[in-house]
Structures are given as C-alpha cells and as structure tokens.
Amino acid sequence: MTVEATIRQMAQTRREFAGKLRFFDAGIWLGRPEGFPLARPLPPEELASAIGRDFVTGGLVSHWRGKTASAQDGNLALQAILADFPEDTYAVWTGLPLYPVEPGPLPGQGDLPEKVCGVRVFPKSHNYPLAGWVVGSLCNWLVEHRLPLFIWHVELDWSSLHALAGEFPELHIVVETQTQKILYHSRPLFALMQQCGNVLVELSNFIGPRFIEYSVREFGAERLIFGSFQPMNDPLVPIGMVIDAEISDSEKFLIAGGNLRELISKVRP
C-alpha cells in the first residue's frame, strides 16, 4: 500500500467513526474573540454551517460579548437569535452574583428563555470572588433549575472552586480548558476531580499525554465533556483525541456528546 493510500485509509476510518460519534459541542462561540488576534469571528448567520461541519451535530453556543462587554449584553445578543438557532443547538448565558441586583437579562431573574441550557461565570474578568458568600445564591438557583455551571480555568482559583464544589454537591460544574493551556494546572485539576464528583472537564485544550485515558480510568468517562472552542480553535483537535483514545467505543460516545446531552436534558425551565 502506498503512503498516500494509507493516509486516505487513516482519514476515512476517522471520518466514518467521527460521523458515528455525533459530537455535541460545549464550546461554540459567537462574537469578536478577545486574545486571539488571528481568529475569524463566527457571525450568527454562519452558525448553522458551523454546526454542520467537522462532525459537530449540535451544541451549546456562547457569546464573547458576555465576557468582554457585559453579561447582559452577551445574553441579549444570544436572546435575539435564539429563535433562529439550528436544531439541537442551545445557549449558555453569562451569570453574575444575584446580589446586588443588577438590570437584566441575567440568570436568576425569573424564568430563563427556552433553549438556555447553561450558565457561565467570569469571576476574574467581572471582578468578584468565586466564593459562596458572593455566588452562593446563584449556585442555589442553578441547582434548583438543574443548570450546569461553566467556567474557564483562567477565571478561577482552584481552592475557591474546591470549596464551592463541596458546598454545592448537586451543582454540575464544567471546568473549561481555555483560554490558555490547562496543562500547567493539571495537578489541582485532577485533585479536584478526584475529590468532587460534581466537577467535569471540557476537552478543547485537554491535550496532555494520555489525559483522556487517565481521566477515564481514575474518574470515569462520565466526567469528560466534548468542547471545541470554535472558531478560535480547531474542533479536529479534541475530535482526534477522542477518536484515537485507548478507551471503549461506549466511553467515546459518552464523551463525544452523551454526557452533555444528559446534563442538559435535566434542565428545568
């Protein structure tokens, strides 16, 4: 067999398997990225095509404005296009502490719009500590509505997250591996996952050697959530990591989308 034929075969095998896995993406981002000068922003009108390519069949959409401008501006931008979301696509709103009360739209102020299935916080960027006395009421509200909490690792300090995860054991907390390598924080991350069963990790930059195999062995495949961080990052990176992982196919299905679909299926409006 020629090298080109081998390349074609390796590509075809991956293509077929990736198609079967039906990746459900926790990290699709609209708006102007911050800190990624060469990235091309994903405009809302291209959302459907982003969902359709790279083996991603659906997922959760966030808006950069929720970090860079304000939580409310990001939520408004998402709210304006929710009705046009492609099938199997949902939104993640940005949250703030429930007290002091701020003008909306924000999680915790009445019912969430349909299709909002998660809340992300940016404690460092928005200048508040990730501590129960500040965000406890928001966490209680998230538990009540069974909404998962998303947080970039660059926005947290590990001791605070450890305390919060212990204080709210029913709150599912997805630690996202952006916007810098989480590799340098792998020691506290794995210690946290070992101690707090409600902490999950997203995969877009979970790229240390055999990290997927290690996590499945130590914590179970249920704790890993597929995310791409597109359009800043290439979905083929985490897709490749899942496809080539030395774990069972059923574990790959969970990681590719089963876990996240299960998580958002429990959301109470």
Next chain:
Amino acid sequence: MSEPFIVDAHVHTGLPGVFFAPESGPDHLLAIMDLVSIRFGVLACDHVTLHEGAQAGLPILRQVYEQSEGRLLFLGVFDPRDADAGLAALKQAADWPGFAGLKLHPSLHRVWADDPSYERAWRFAADGDLTILTHSWSVSDYNPAQRYSTPERFEGYVRQFPQVRLVLGHAGGRGSGRREAIRMANEHPNVYLDFAGDIFCYRLLETLVASVPPEKVLFGSDFPWIDPRANLSRVLLADIDDQLKRKILSDNAHAVYKIR
C-alpha cells in the same frame, strides 16, 4: 495498514516539573507513536538537557536513540550562557548515530535570539550541515519571556548562514509571530515551520499550506506538552491534497533532518 511512516518532528521526553504528566518517558512516547503510525520522533532534548545544556544530557539522548532502535533521533541543545561546555559536548556528539542537529530555546535561556552569543552555534551547524530547531512564539502579555524568541529575531542569522536549515518550532505561535514565521518561510529558502504545540487555531493547516511552499511545513506534537494524537487528525482530515499530507507528515521532516 502499511508500515508506520509519520515523523513527529518535535518531541521531548522526561518528567516535566511544571505539570502533571506521569506518562512522559521515551517508552510512553513510543507506545503512542505505535498507536498512530508514527515511525520517527525528533527528540528536541529531555528536560534536564534543556535546562542544563548539551553537556548534561547528550549521552542519555544517545542511549534513548539506541533503545528506541533508531526511532527517536535527537538534537543537542545550545545554551549560550554556557557556550564553551555546550559546544564541546556537541562536537563530541556530532558523529554519533541519531544526532540530528541543534535545539535553541531563547525564551527558556533568557537570551535574545539575535544575541551575538548564538553565532558559534550557527557556525557549528553550518560547518556540520546540521539543522537548527528553535522555539519561536508571538509576543505574549501573559508570558513575557516569549519576546526572546519571536521569529524575526532569527532573521539576521538566517541571512548570515543560508546553508543552515532553521525550523521555527510552533510556527511562531498563535499571534503576530505566525505572520512573521510565514513571511520568513517565504523569503528564505532555509526557513521551515513546525506546528508543534497548542497552535490549535481553526484550519491552521489549510492556512499554512496556502501561505508557504509545501515542503516548508512539518508535523510535530511537542510531547509531553501535547499528546501527538491532538495534531494528527488535523492533518489527516484537513481539506488538502493527500500528497501534501504526505509531505507534512513525513517527507519534509525526512529532508530537513536527513532521516534515512
């Protein structure tokens, strides 16, 4: 499946102090290489050699090469802060089997890439027809040391030593450094790019091959920072010709590092 054919042109081995990666030794690397048809790795030093210079680790790297049955070729790091001892060790290793060139890391060694102290390394590479692999990156607000290694800082030596093949590791990184790296790969026949590391930018491969000559791009991982599987599917599933994929995954590294 045919014989393994891929070259991972940028790997390291050894336990990294700065993060958790227990499966980072040569055997662990070889096991992953076996999984995904990687035949050769270009070992850009272990962590001890990176930090303490060629004199500290070249015999160990030679041992790794032999134990890997010739699959893990190795580079000797040049630390300009201890140039005499390093060059002596490099000269001794120049004829060893598996020795494939020099590694520079201006950011780690905190010496500007255009500092005159690097000239001896470039001259050594020129005299021995060796390849230099260097760390390169973009100016970074959260990692100021990257400013020592921005691509344009290598350009004076690239001009002075046109016979030396320079591989800009990480292709200049994720920001302005990548533009410079692309420019240099186009302007200088002796400049190449590897995309090892977390340069996970959307459609990077398609961008690179549309921007520089096809023989200029090399597949690499930066193991154990990055599992080789992270970058592999990006190439295999890229929207580019299979012959280009072959060049990126294998042929270009064979040519640049003279792998037989």
